[in-house]
Amino acid sequence: MAGQAQYEELARQLSAVGAVKRDLGRILPQDCSAGSAAVLALLGSHGDMRMSNLSELLAVDMSVTSRHAAHLADRGWIERSPDPADKRSRILHLTPEGHAMLVELSRRSAGLLAERLEDWTDAEVGQLIGLLTRLRASFGDCRTVAHRPPPPPSPRPPAPAVPAVPAGERTQTTRTPAQAT
Amino acid sequence: MAGQAQYEELARQLSAVGAVKRDLGRILPQDCSAGSAAVLALLGSHGDMRMSNLSELLAVDMSVTSRHAAHLADRGWIERSPDPADKRSRILHLTPEGHAMLVELSRRSAGLLAERLEDWTDAEVGQLIGLLTRLRASFGDCRTVAHRPPPPPSPRPPAPAVPAVPAGERTQTTRTPAQAT
DNA sequence: TATTGTTATACTCTATAACTATA
């Protein structure tokens, strides 16, 4: 248990992370916004998945995911195949072009980070990654990830038709409560 | 020096911090957005300052700061006094109402963090704060802060007419390059 | 009746550009 002052300071530092994220956003290629990049990264690291699953991973409403997915599909970076198990669903997967874009995105962001954090040790970077991962887990993503082993760049698993997550548990998010008229 | 894979993972985790920030944003009172809250927090912790100084601390363009400041001034939470040393400048300072709002904001965000991070130790929270602070410093805010001692809630210094920071150093940001016509 | 996904709309945050008033 930490003190009030410490939590306030943490809140400030979290809000300041925005500056770092904006910096990272400035090196993105035309046509590929931060939102698109996030989707590509998740598809790359977690493999094919449904819209709803992706929404949970991003922790945003599905309407947002739908927009991003449409943008990526328009550019040929992902495909949205019908889910044979549920005709309402769509399975997203990277195309070769999408994978190439992801490689380029990774190269750029890793490059910038390597430049900025040149005086950080490997252990320090690892520590920050660990704490951020745990922070996210503490914020309700019991369902997110962090449970799976670090995904190898090997051929991805054959797209689990079932979301890797209980999908209950959550208070709201990922779904606009349908209003009863 | 860390490896490419580690930097990619860090980029992913940084992007995921957005979910935490959105969660924190949901508990804000009406009329006080995250942007407003950030300004109040900085004025509270660093004391009175000029628009340009605040822009550097926020790492956003001054036009953004101007908007936020106008919003806060409209609600009586800050005042923008003329700077006797430079008639172009304005010194921002919290009003009693602004201070009260800041106290409420701190209470709420610290409360949510305390709830979510209940199983974190004091040391872990401190470690995350330290790494985030350093991360920010590594991202070009040689000028930001982190140099000053933790500001006591005591009577604030008489508004340094000179920004606490070199103000050069920076590639761009904080100012839209005036186009030569 | 409930769920998956899409679309329309609105709001926040930010950057760019042009403008005023000082320096």
Place this chain on the structure above:
DNA sequence: TATAGTTATAGAGTATAACAATA
């Protein structure tokens, strides 16, 4: 001429609500 700050405008990200198709 350069700087501090303001305002208008545009773009990205997200949430809410309503709708279609399917379960």
